[in-house]
Amino acid sequence: MQEKRGIILSGIRPTGRLHYGNYFGAIAKFIELQEQGHCCYYFIADYHALTTITDRQDYLRQTIDMLRTYVACGLDPAKSVIYRQSDLPCTAELSLLLGMITNIGHLERGTTYKDKMGKIPATKGPEGNPLSYGLLGYPVLMAADILIVRADKVPVGDDQRQHVEMAIDIAQKFNYRFGEVLNVPEAVSRNALRLPGLDGSAKMGKSDNNTLDLLDDPKTVLQKIKGVQTTTDPLPLDTDSDDPEVVIPKMPPSLGVLYRLLSLLAPIEVYQDFLGKYRRGEKFYGMLKTTLAEHVSKFNAPIIERFNAPGNDDQSVRDFLRANVAKVTPVALDTVES
């Protein structure tokens, strides 16, 4: 039986340079869904970005470069509808409507909001809670993004799963009150890959300065990988696993990152060869690093080339954004009017 070709939507925060965490956590999935022939909407969450951006020019430059990188990775504006959130202003209207039925208590339990709340000093200034209304309402706007195109599936990384669950709750509540107006999306699956940072921390993230970027040139790649801390302490024991091909044995976290990357980029024999060296306790860190760096640079080369290709300049990004928003606008207006 053929799987239903559902409507896919995901939002992308305009964070500038894209890294391997972005690629394996999200971009690869976006491209896979696009190639499977789903109707895919991928948008730049520029309203959402207003909670954090400070320099407008920087931010516009970063957004364009990010879109050029997406295209260089294989996201195709002729197959997927790629647009900018603010070019679809009826999203803001739907967000306002959804906000009317959303409990503040529900929003206060949002992970992003809670994390930020946790970081502000207990003794607040005379104005009280310094966080913005926009930050508290972040999941409501996200719900509007999702519901406005009648999305069935919302592929997101682990960190955004709770927000999508909130969107499902909001849609159900809205329908319960006003009739079956909104399409309720499916729950998010839990298998998004989370890549650790080069410093061995749990997550590769731009703000943690621990990323390997898709546009890094070979020199930078080698430098970053050589800089990964590899301990000479006695190696801990492996964990047993049923799947010896891809399992990353228990090892010091930063070494684990190298193995994880190798498993994603190198042929399986190369990976297994290094796994064998690890298990036998041989010395191999230097070779592991240069081998991995070669595979990373090989992966980056065509992306860098397509990033700089003549058909992928600033103007072509502006052109496809304009053409694509025209495709999504009728769908969105139809939702708001119904």
Ligand code: TRP
């Ligand atoms: N909040 C998401 C992020 O930080 C981006 C986003 C905005 C989004 N709206 C969305 C993701 C709707 C999925 C669906 O990455």
